[in-house]
Amino acid sequence: MKVFIILLIAWTSVAQVHAQTDILQGPIFALQEKHVHSSSIVECPNGDFLVCWFYGSGERTANDVLIQGARLKKGSKTWSPVFLMADTPDVPDCNPVLFIDHQARLWLFWIVVRANRWEQSILKYRIATDYQGTGSPTWDWQDMILLQPGDIFATTIESVFKTLTPQTQMWAEYAPRYATMIIEAARDKAKRQTGWMTRTHPIVLPTGRILLPLYSDGYNVSLVAISDDQGAHWRASQPIVGWGPIQPSMVRKQDGTLAAFMRDSGNAPNRVLISSSTDEGGSWSPAVDTDIPNPGSSLEVIALQDGRWVMVYNDTEAGRRSLAAALSDDEGKTWKWKRLIGQSEDGRASFAYPSVIQARDGTLHLTYSYKVETQATIRYCRFRADWIAHMDSGSTQ
Numbered sequence: 001m002k003v004f005i006i007l008l009i010a011w012t013s014v015a016q017v018h019a020q021t022d023i024l025q026g027p028i029f030a031l032q033e034k035h036v037h038s039s040s041i042v043e044c045p046n047g048d049f050l051v052c053w054f055y056g057s058g059e060r061t062a063n064d065v066l067i068q069g070a071r072l073k074k075g076s077k078t079w080s081p082v083f084l085m086a087d088t089p090d091v092p093d094c095n096p097v098l099f100i101d102h103q104a105r106l107w108l109f110w111i112v113v114r115a116n117r118w119e120q121s122i123l124k125y126r127i128a129t130d131y132q133g134t135g136s137p138t139w140d141w142q143d144m145i146l147l148q149p150g151d152i153f154a155t156t157i158e159s160v161f162k163t164l165t166p167q168t169q170m171w172a173e174y175a176p177r178y179a180t181m182i183i184e185a186a187r188d189k190a191k192r193q194t195g196w197m198t199r200t201h202p203i204v205l206p207t208g209r210i211l212l213p214l215y216s217d218g219y220n221v222s223l224v225a226i227s228d229d230q231g232a233h234w235r236a237s238q239p240i241v242g243w244g245p246i247q248p249s250m251v252r253k254q255d256g257t258l259a260a261f262m263r264d265s266g267n268a269p270n271r272v273l274i275s276s277s278t279d280e281g282g283s284w285s286p287a288v289d290t291d292i293p294n295p296g297s298s299l300e301v302i303a304l305q306d307g308r309w310v311m312v313y314n315d316t317e318a319g320r321r322s323l324a325a326a327l328s329d330d331e332g333k334t335w336k337w338k339r340l341i342g343q344s345e346d347g348r349a350s351f352a353y354p355s356v357i358q359a360r361d362g363t364l365h366l367t368y369s370y371k372v373e374t375q376a377t378i379r380y381c382r383f384r385a386d387w388i389a390h391m392d393s394g395s396t397q
Contacts, residue, residue, distance in 0.1 A: 023341070025381035028070050028079045028367070032375060035059065036068075038199065038298075039367040039378045040355045042098040042106070046132045047074030051355075051367050052085050052096045052108065053378050060113045065092035067110055069136060072380070079380070083136040086126060088112045094121075097198045101230060102208065106131040109145075109198045109212065119195035119218025123147070123225075147214075147225060147236040148193055154186035157221065160241035160286045182219055191218065196225070196236075199247040200300050201355070211281045213260070215246035220265055222248045224281045237277075242266070242287025245273040249300045251309060253331050256280075261301045261311065261332075262287060264294040270317045272299060274332075292326075292335070293317045298353045301332070304385055305362060311335065312354035312366060323351035323368060327388040337389040341366070341381060348373055358385075 028051060039053040049072040056065030066087035071080045085108060086093055096110040106128045114120040123145045131137030161179045185191050196214040203211050212225040212234070222245055224237040240248060244265030251259050258277040264270045272292035275284045292313070297320050299313035308329050315324035321344045326335040342351040349372040356366045366381040 023381065023383035023387055025341070025366075025379055027370070027377040028380050029082055029377055031372065031377050034376070035062070035065075036376050036378055037369045038095050038353050039369065040096055040098045040201065041357055041365055041367045041380075042100050042201075043357060043359045043365070044071075044100070044106075044132050045104050047360075048072060048132055049359075049365060049380075050098060050106070050131070050137075051378065051380070052098055053367075053369075054092075054094045054096060054110075056092065058092075059094060060092055060118055061116045062092055063090050063116075065094060065113075067093050067096045067108070071134075080134065085136055086110060086124075088124075092116070095198045097201060097212075099202045099212075101210070102204065103230065105129055106137055107202075107231070108137075108139075109202075111197045114194075118197065119191070119216065121195050121197055123196050123198065123214070125231075127231075145225060145234050146193060147196055147223075147234060149223065149236040149239070151187075153192055153223075153236070153239055154183065156238050156283075157186045157219070157241050158183045163286060164243065182221075185219065195219070196223070199298055199353075200249040201302075201357070203250050203252065205252065205280055207280065209280055211250060211258075213248040213250050215248060215262075217246065217265075220244045220246060222246055222260065222262060222275075222287075224248075224250070226281055237281050238283040240275045240284040240287055242273055242275070245275065245287035247298045248275075249302075250281075251301050251303045251332070254307065259301075259332055260284065260287075261290075261299060263298050264289075264296055268317075270294050270296060272311075272313065295319050300354050300356050302356055302358060304358055306385075307331075308385060310356065310358075310364065310385055310388070312341070312356045312368075314352065315340075319347060320350040320352040321345075321347045323354065325356075325364075325366075325383075325388050327385060339388045341368070342370070342379075344372075351379075 052069040067085040069085040092113040099107040108126045111121040126139045127141045128137035195218040210227040215222040222240040225234045245262040247263040248260040262273040271289040273287040275287040297314045301311045311326045323341040327337040354368045370379045
């Protein structure tokens with residue numbers, strides 16, 4: 001196997017970052033044969049880092065899939081043993097997302113896949129106030145979020161499709177005749193209440209509004225679960241419509257405009273898609289292509305403390321063999337600097353589904369799915385934003 005990792009230090013424990021030009025990374029647990037995927041990371045109030053992912057013999061068709069986690073105690077160089085975070089017996093649990101709210105409560109959002117079909121998934125959550133010790137959090141409450149998109153869901157989908165250039169070869173669970181079938185399915189009250197799936201971190205607006213990004217593999221569209229009461233109640237935004245915009249990652253501009261960057265689940269050219277909202281996430285512009293390549297894989301974008309933005313994504317249309325971090329100093333208009341996190345020249349290794357946060361000390365912390373041939377793990381990575389821009393040649397890679 002010929003795998004080339006930029007500035008990789010292949011440790012099974014975590015080392016300290018000694019300079020801004022360093023990037024250090026390693027596996028949270030040893031490579032193993034099971035499927036592990038779709039991680040999420042948060043920094044706890046005490047400085048620990050908590051990570052979760054799903055684990056099992058497959059994805060939606062594997063009923064043994066459950067949610068696992070691990071923690072890195074503040075000051076430690078070694079991740080804890082893996083522990084159980086959630087398991088709904090005899091059905092797959094997938095796509096977990098961690099979030100700490102303004103009350104310092106830990107949330108775990110994830111989906112339970114009914115009938116082994118993505119579009120039948122139910123969105124669940126757990127809340128914990130005791131989660132900074134050892135092992136798994138002690139969960140105080142568990143429930144499901146059942147969104148009820150109204151008739152405006154269907155009318156928005158229909159009106160946006162009329163503005164888009166036709167793409168007759170598109171695919172989705174409800175859509176052999178794509179646009180027509182999607183519009184018909186959107187009118188079905190029962191269908192539009194299920195299948196909303198998590199992937200990226202929520203964001204909190206200055207008003208306290210929580211926005212939980214969601215998407216549907218049934219409709220091949222996205223939307224936002226909105227809460228204005230600290231998560232006690234949730235309602236659906238209008239959909240984000242385009243040719244396959246899924247797994248949105250949301251970031252807020254200085255003027256209050258929201259940008260959602262999304263995976264391209266549509267036809268070529270495969271590009272990161274973007275949509276915007278000027279009403280705090282209630283409605284969204286049609287999703288359109290950027291010039292950023294995307295192989296049909298998840299990405300995440302965050303706003304840094306200094307106003308710059310970071311995007312972690314697969315930077316090629318040719319699969320998940322390359323993972324990069326890009327830096328913008330103009331709120332996503334351009335991404336002037338890019339640097340590789342990992343790359344497999346022969347394509348035998350893959351790097352995918354990044355989850356990235358900025359810690360209180362300014363460092364960036366990233367987890368992602370790593371697979372080489374038949375073995376897989378979740379990798380953890382630590383670096384500073386300036387590492388992305390500090391190129392010997394002064395140009396992007």
